[in-house]
Amino acid sequence: MKLYSQFFFPRLLDVAMAVEPFPRYRKALLRDVTGNVLEIGFGTGLNLDYYPATVKQLATVDPNPGVNQLAQKRIDASGVTVTHHCLSGEALPMADNSFDSVVSTWVLCSIPDVAGAIAEVHRVLRPGGKFFFIEHGLSDEPKLQPWQRRLTPIQKVIGDGCHLDRDIAALVKAQFNPVDYQTFYGDRLPKVAGFMYQGIATKA
Numbered sequence: 686m687k688l689y690s691q692f693f694f695p696r697l698l699d700v701a702m703a704v705e706p707f708p709r710y711r712k713a714l715l716r717d718v719t720g721n722v723l724e725i726g727f728g729t730g731l732n733l734d735y736y737p738a739t740v741k742q743l744a745t746v747d748p749n750p751g752v753n754q755l756a757q758k759r760i761d762a763s764g765v766t767v768t769h770h771c772l773s774g775e776a777l778p779m780a781d782n783s784f785d786s787v788v789s790t791w792v793l794c795s796i797p798d799v800a801g802a803i804a805e806v807h808r809v810l811r812p813g814g815k816f817f818f819i820e821h822g823l824s825d826e827p828k829l830q831p832w833q834r835r836l837t838p839i840q841k842v843i844g845d846g847c848h849l850d851r852d853i854a855a856l857v858k859a860q861f862n863p864v865d866y867q868t869f870y871g872d873r874l875p876k877v878a879g880f881m882y883q884g885i886a887t888k889a
């Protein structure tokens with residue numbers, strides 16, 4: 686599994702998540718990111734091109750050394766200084782109240798202790814700081830939900846821990862208030878994996 690997780694999966698991710706509609710969604714989410722920024726689940730660095738020019742520095746975390754290796758090429762080619770930490774989002778080494786913005790794009794589906802990771806995001810944001818997220822998860826269609834639950838064990842294998850059936854809005858709302866978000870099916874994606882939650886949660 687280590688060979689799949691750290692060699693094949695990163696390459697799959699790097700290709701599959703670089704094509705439309707993902708770039709369009711990245712651009713729309715990241716345009717208002719400001720200040721001192723942390724990105725969790727940095728992956729292969731596909732968000733780097735979409736940060737506003739005012740974002741010159743980025744702290745990042747991702748526990749998979751295979752994705753970090755691919756990310757390095759993009760980091761070198763970008764104008765952004767990236768301080769990367771090869772570790773999980775559930776136990777961030779950063780101080781309380783230390784970021785203006787935290788970003789997560791299609792990551793909350795894969796974090797084993799997702800509630801713990803969102804609590805960490807909340808802890809490291811300053812009061813008034815914003816959590817920018819776009820994630821896929823549990824559909825609002827009752828007919829589709831059992832299929833998302835049935836297929837999650839297979840998806841966890843193919844997607845290196847990815848769940849299809851997480852209620853992202855409920856998870857974020859358990860830590861944050863207010864949470865401003867919308868849901869929609871991603872263009873050209875299978876409905877079972879394409880129900881998106883895109884939003885901004887603010888730390889009170």
Ligand SMILES: C[S@@+](CC[C@H](N)C(=O)[O-])C[C@H]1O[C@@H](n2cnc3c(N)ncnc32)[C@H](O)[C@@H]1O
Pocket residue numbers: 698702725726727728729730731732746747748749752772773774775789790791792795796797846
């Ligand atoms: C579907 S990929 C998305 C990558 C990237 N955010 C993007 O938009 O292209 C999910 C990422 O979450 C990372 N991840 C998995 N478990 C994690 C954890 N416990 N903490 C932080 N990131 C994690 C994976 O290594 C992978 O890079």
